[in-house]
Amino acid sequence: MTGVLSFTDVAVRFASTETSTGAPPVPPAVDSVSFTINRGEIFGIVGESGSGKSTLANSVMGLLPRSAQVTGSIRVNDREVIGLDDDQLRSMRGDEVSMIFQDASASLDPTWSVGDQIAETIRAHRTISRRGARAKAISLMTEVGIADAASRYSDAPHRLSGGMRQRIMIAAALANNPQLLIADEPTTALDVTIQAQVLALIGELRKNHGTTVLLITHDLGVVAQVCDRVGVMYGGKLLEVAAAEDLFANPQHAYTRALLAASPSGAPRGSRLPVIPAAWNIEDLQRLRQEGTE
Amino acid sequence: MTTIAPPTGGPIVRRPRSKPHTSTRFVITGVAILGVLAVAAIAAPLIAPHGPETVEVSRVLGAPNLQHPFGSDVLGRDVLSRVLYGLRTSLLVSLTAVTVATVIAVPFGLAAGYFGGRVDTAISRTLDMILVLPAMLLAITFIAILGPGSAVAALAIAVIYLPILARVMRSSTLVITRNEYVLGARARGAGHLRVLVHHVAPNALGPVIVQASVLSAFALQLEAGLSFLGLGTQPPTPSLGGMLADGRDVLIQAPWVEIFPGIAIVIAVLSFTLIGEGLRRSFDPRGVAE
Amino acid sequence: MSDIVPATTLLRVEGLNKTYQAGGPPWRRRRVHAVDNVSLTVARGRTLGLVGESGSGKSTLGRCILGLISPDSGQVVFDGVEVQGLSGKALSSFRRRVQPVFQDPYSSLDPRWPVGRSVRESLDSYRIGTPADRERRVLDLFDRVGLNPNLVNRLPTHLSGGQRQRVGIAAALASDPELIIADEPVSALDLSVQAQILNLFMDLQQDLGVASIFISHDLGVVEHISDEIAVLYHGVVVETGDVEQVMKRPVHPYTSRLLAAIPSSTPPRR
The missing domain is CATH 3.40.50.300 (P-loop containing nucleotide triphosphate hydrolases)
Incomplete structure (x- = not known):
């Protein structure tokens, strides 16, 4: 096995x-x-x-x-x-392999939008257009249960609740399957x-x-x-x-x-x-x- | 799955004491250097080979020799003796200035940080007004009003540093006040004054002491600067800054007149900086992580 | 738990309001209701889980009840006396009778004070007994909360989390309070330590008859230790009542959600 x-x-x-x-x-x-x-x-x-x-x-x-x-x-x-x-x-x-931690707010860069942080993770490991990465990030955000993901894409981390931030972390962790x-x-x-x-x-x-x-x-x-x-x-x-x-x-x-x-x-x-x-x-x-x- | 026996206590052996942290070494080195300088300054009347104001016409710009290890200046005065006495003035002025500033800044910063609200606004805005003026300009203004001299220089430096130290005290007080032991002490019957004196102030002082020792280095430079411009300590009383001004004109023929007071300033500033940096590291938990 | 004690009211909170100015840029600032028209009562010797x-x-x-912050409106009545507006002797006698225990055993003790001194603090500031009496009382209190008396001169950093929480409890008990307000006293502790501290709380209630308000996010813990429960949601008490009643027949949907979220010790079959 x-x-x-x-x-x-x-x-x-x-x-x-x-x-x-x-x-x-x-x-x-x-x-x-x-x-x-x-x-x-x-x-x-x-x-x-x-x-x-x-x-x-x-x-x-x-x-x-x-x-x-x-x-x-x-x-x-x-x-x-x-x-x-x-x-x-x-x-x-x-x-x-990806990892998520206890403190989602410490793991997210406060000056970047949450969507860009997910897109960045995608682009770090494969060649994909900016727009493609953005679309993928939005679909990941939807998948982890963020309502109206397209409009939350450009939100800064502090605009989201603790639970939402942890969902963003999970989305970023799942970015590359x-x-x-x-x-x-x-x-x-x-x-x-x-x-x-x-x-x-x-x-x-x-x-x-x-x-x-x-x-x-x-x-x-x-x-x-x-x-x-x-x-x-x-x-x-x-x-x-x-x-x-x-x-x-x-x-x-x-x-x-x-x-x-x-x-x-x-x-x-x-x-x-x-x-x-x-x-x-x-x-x-x-x-x-x-x-x-x- | 094999079962594992519970870990038993076993002998508790202390590891041998590790070498002192870098931060401690910094402080020790700084204090040692400063100690030597301070002793030399205090004992200047005993150890100085000549009087600081004794003029020896035959020795004008005389090169260093056995009787005058640091040489002699434009008026034939012994540079070593003048450096020792100058150190005395410089250390006295800078330490007095920083001490006075700290003693006044601490209660104001403490009150602003602890009580917040209107108390904070009143104190902080008042101090900000001092902070917006450039340091040197403020000092010169003071001297213009009160006339030049060591005491006025010390006062001017103290006024410049007051808002900086009060701000540091205020922000560290804000942090400490958030701790639950402060609330707890109040619930256990301690009044505001008691809480401030026994709980908040001792725990909030660390950063201020660091800042004060760093500022002492700057104060020494500032005093030298003022004296260099003729606004601080007045001749013939020797001061390191004033000596720099004297030596400037004869830098080529008699470099020793300029070099030795310069070295004394560098060493004194270095000792304060070492102490400040060492203390900062020891208060900052990230600094001591192995 | 303590059915023998007649249920006379010790603390009555009525229509308590407290708002805060929310931070942020000036155009987005608004007042946030931290506590919104809250009313509750605690009977002598009983435990209210919040x-x-x-x-x-x-x-x-909790801090409003302790008199450490003042509410915008509403009343806190302790043993028949309105707390708001107390001063001098009356205020200090009230403070003596209501004591806090905090969540974080790392920030609730002054790091520069030996723990024995923290326990002694209220004896000193309320001038209870002679200095020798106070020394003895501190040792008794250490014993009472299960701490080795030779820890008296240690600094908090040399104690474990559980030991520090015991020191915090001893400090609260020093002035012989009738009400203890414990704000998340076990949530920072490991499970095995948490059990010991909960046991200590139950002993204290049984032996000393101290009433308490036990504040926690953990319904499992609150259920175990409390006689009555009040559920607070966005500053509003949405449900109060006897523990069994609330746990069995929650009225408010938020309580039901909380109950559903209590991790059961038996995993569901998948």
Whole structure:
């Protein structure tokens, strides 16, 4: 079975600036992670802060800082990504693989119209006339659910709401029909009602284009809404991978069980919420990390 | 899926302290240089080999030698001694000017940023009126009214810098005031004055201190400029700017008269700039990222 | 939750209005209703959940009740006394009895103050007890919110997000308030930490009988912790009532939309 994206024994270490002997090694941010995402699948990675989920996502796009050492193998469509040079990475980004982030307003240039930013992404990867790119951008905007796209084309980003901006980001990400879309906390900054709409949009795009999606989130509810399969990360390790239904119905790992139990929705009203056992307490982990690097 | 044991605490080993950040090194270097200059300036009466105003007719434009390491000027005065005393005047004028400006600017900027509305409009517009006048012109106007001298130069420089520092204080106050601990302190019973003194001012001062140390460098140049034009410190009291003016005419025959005060200005300006730049980097979180 | 406490009214908000001048170029500026004719009541020892999305005016409402900003019109009546127009002693005694807890544990503590001093601040400014009493009280409060007392002299940067939020709660409790206004107190926290803080809030209500207004965008959290709910939409309270009633039979379409958007823990079959 070949997947669109496969990780084999991937580890990411952030080298400390000094390599003095005797200093303990910095714990890897991502630690021996292996899994494969199948074509057309929405795969969720869920984890709390410091779990390494965003580092993992960035490693695919070569977006990690230079101090990061990535080992193992990351294959996109059977092509090894680790070790690609900047030019190769740039031609992959926004074409074969694209990415959307949590903060859509920070990802859009405030001085450019939103339509031009989408058109620019199209023109960066193929030869197409200005007018052709504009037409394509408008059709993408319509597709992501922006009403009256032709007239919103020349709007500056700040004229749009947060949900609309995230739709623009998704349109720009889809500009070149990528096979893989990496979405890093795409709905975290949005209001709950808007969040549901954006997730529904991602589900629809998968249905219409067969886009494979890697969705990074801290929110189990997001996973429940759109993902086919889910991986749970903690402390850089991938603890379990399961079909979304199975994960909620029958979590295998102690941490997953604790995480599910800690969520207030579903628990009887006013009941004490089970607290995650000390061994899995994210704050203890953060403290250890912080003290280790101070 | 293999299960993985929970990560256990393990020994917490501190990494050895890393080298100080560039920002810290800047500040330390700047403070060290400034310290040496300041000590030399303060101790001028003790270490100067000759009196700053002692005229030695036989040594007019005398070249540097062992008794006069920096040579002698047009009137046969010892350049080293005059540089030491000149440094004294220049540092005193520029530091006094910046200190006075800061002390006045901070409360105004604080009030404008914290209370906003009419208070802000009143303070900001008033200060803007100073800001629209060119610095040198303003200084010269002052001196025209009050007459030349070190104290007037310091006052003129302070007036020029007042609106700049107040603006910086105002904008950093605006940022700090938005923090929830300011609201929280009010809810916990602290009055406006208490909130301003204990929470807002200490957290908002950083950028002002940076700005003040950068401006000290400019103040030193401005003072030198005014004295060069004969509007600042009056002869025979030595000042670095005045010495530059004296040396200008004899630059070819006796370059030492011009060069040594020039070097002193450059070093003093450099020390202020290093301190300012170092502080700016250490306050700016992007500057310290490794 | 606390059925034993007789439901006497502690706080009554009536017809509260607050408008802001919207930014932008002068010709496009207009007044925006942040809070629009809002009325609600909180009974002694009970928790009112205030739900709304960003821009719904929930934080403005909270700050109006705290007396930190003054409304354009309307009344806030706390324990039978109109808050608007209080000054001097009466105002400070009101402030003592109503305390805030904020969202962001990174900006709600003064970064230059040891956390113990932040907790002590209200004891100092309201002059409660002798200095020695205050020291003791701070340690008690640390214990009360589940913090190790030897963290007293630490700066906020050396504490985790959850610990800082506990410090924020301890600071609010210091003056023995009867009402706590918590503005999104758990939304910046990881799920596992959020559970601990929610538990702490429920303990406080049970043990100390403190009433609270719990402001959140997360209906799941609000449902778990509240006795009554008010739903705020564009500055207007579109629905109020008992939690069960609102959750089971929402009247306003916006509430139904919010309910539908709560991520369920069981994924729908596709």
